[in-house]
Amino acid sequence: MRLQILSDLHLETETFDPEPAEGAELLVLGGDIDSTWDGLERFRDWPQPVLFVAGNHEFDGRELTLAWPALRERCEQLGFTMLERQSIVRTGADGRRIRFVGTVRWCDFNLFGDAQRERVLRAAAYFMRVMRSTHHGVPFDAAAVLTEALACRDWLAEELARPAGDWDATVAITHFGPSFLSADPRYGSQPGTASFCNADDDLLPFADLWIHGHLHCRHDYRVRFDGHETRVVSNARGHSPRGEPQGYDGRFTVEV
Template identity: 30%
Template sequence: MRVWILSDLHVDASPWEPPPGERVDLAIVAGDVADGLTRRAIPWLAQHVRPRARHVVYVPGNHDFWGTRLPDELARGRDAAIAADITLLNAGQSRIVEGVRIVGATLWTDYSIGRPKWSQAWGMREAGDRLTGMRDHRRIQTRDRLGSPAPFRPFAALALHVEHRDRIERILSEPHGGPTVVVTHHAPHPRSLPAGEATGPGDAAYASDLSAIMEGEHGPDFWIHGHVHASRDYRVVRTRIIANPRGHDTSHQRRDGSWADERENPSFTPSLVLEI
């Protein structure tokens, strides 16, 4: 199976279209297509990715929920994805595509990647700071247990992480005769961070250390993620971890006519295809 891997396209911040290429069996998009799941992200995928792939699996990222109320947008997003013939996996659901089992979840994080140097509470406080923290907690809303509108604070993201991780582990424990691919937006290991390890409490909003899953008897064959705007390809025991994020691109022509290359991730490969 030929699998096209993409993430963190941010096409609303800097417009982009994939270059011409051969049709693939499966496209996996690991989140952050554009701000707004139904307003921008799914329509862009339907126009630019769906025609290039026999199957499309899309795991939404944090930016895909900006400007929305998360559970309401997800409900609309599921309908929009079905209409566009795109498989939306957001909370640990799975799909088998031509013998390949795919498990997908946004995942969020457990805010614990810096322990014991930085506590979980410190990581959550850093992410939730209303001035310098993650803008997710200012740009996304949710609903409380009674269904009333509520801010999307770090404790809500942590609760989702626990739910998504539990579902991923449960599905991985079920027998499957072919390869298994886990797709998450948030990173599953500290080696995916810019420095290859946690260097401050702020890193806790970008990755969790899920080594225990990959080192266990049910570790997946591949784990594809986004969120960290740097290309990654490494192994944890038998699991190959891959990220191919575009990131932001503010490249422009200077007044003297020269070109300023300001790609956030120059290593992004627009036509990265993995053979499974």
């Protein structure tokens, strides 16, 4: 199955006209499409089925307990599928059945372990203030994000480890990066990187392809474990004032 991948379009401020990729059978939206949600309208009546995993900025200035059901309803109205701690199986033109396992997978700030915990949490506080979100009426701060992140992690680990079923390959979709290998090379091992990547390397072998966004740079690398190979891909666009979309290919596709 050939997948077109888009994420981090930030259509609330960016000018970008997404176009279907030739030969694609399904479009994956990996989050941070538009913090106002208005830009999701551009994917109504898309010629291929659309799978959407939310990013952190889909919740900017919102109460999460209300935003989740409202966002799901918006996606249903637009005719595409949102995955949050859910999996779905789709059949490609070649007859192969692909399992898609999706969750935002909030960051748990454990990328560098205990050694940098204090510095990581100080950096995380800044990103949470930018979001200005609440959860059950209180600020969605680093502690609240951690709680959600661990719930995502538990679900993801359990779902990926399910015994082989009626699918031929597994694609994991998370907004946050699954490994330090996905760190933005501009920032590397700075404490703030732990707000963008998780240490989910142990889960990578359970997927054939892992799609993520969040970091405003592109990635396409492979990780091998005992003869199994997992391809990790991000096709994030980013912000024009920072030059991040330079060379961006909105028709980028991968085969799974």
